[in-house]
Amino acid sequence: MVPQPLVITQNGGAKAVLQDVASYEATQETLALLKVLALGQQEVSAGKIKPMSDVVARLKAKKAQA
Structure with missing residues (x-):
């Protein structure tokens, strides 16, 4: 069960929310x-x-230099 956040109100209006970490x-x-x-x-x-082919070519060239 997922813990539900707790809405803290003041004078009927939501002011803060408390939830688990x-x-x-x-x-x-x-x-x-x-x-x-x-x-x-x-x-x-x-x-x-950039076109994917350019990126792949650049990565392959970089890997070949390593």
């Missing part, structure tokens, strides 16, 4: 992943992309 960490990891995806989408929209 594991849920908090999972939320932070999800937010970080969403940020990476959003940044990637911005780069695609800005045209900062």
